[in-house]
Amino acid sequence: MAGKTARHCLFWVLPCLFAINLVLTAGCAGKNARARYSASNNGSSCYAKAVPAAGEGGLAWGPTLDMARKKSLDNCMRYAGRSGGTPNTCQVVLSECRH
Template structure:
């Protein structure tokens, strides 16, 4: 009796999962791709890189040199903390503008 119930149940699970999968895929297919970056940073011409003595550093772009420095230092502190490094030793090691 249990074997019959299991077969009946499995006979409709696969088609149901397939239908749900196709519905989800069809719903996502029509959506336009969205950019994963800030619109304001598209034309930024200044960049800076900050590194800690241990852990991951941070690179950032900004409209001004000071803004790029601040963003890269903030990123360095965040990433160094996450990677087990030393956030309090972050320093800007490179900062310049393209033009």
């Protein structure tokens, strides 16, 4: 008798869980997707990329070349340190402004 009750309960529980899952998923699907970060800030037309000898580098945007270079070096040092690289070897390898 206990086996019959368990199967009967399972017959209703699984479809209910599936329906709840669909409702929750549908509620999130309509929201606009937003990027976690913006490729460039409003008004930032210059960018720079800095890379270390080992590890991850950094790309940054700024209103001037000097600001973009400074930010990319800061990012490079941070990312290289996190990735087990060599932060003290970061160098800017690319910098330019869009027109």
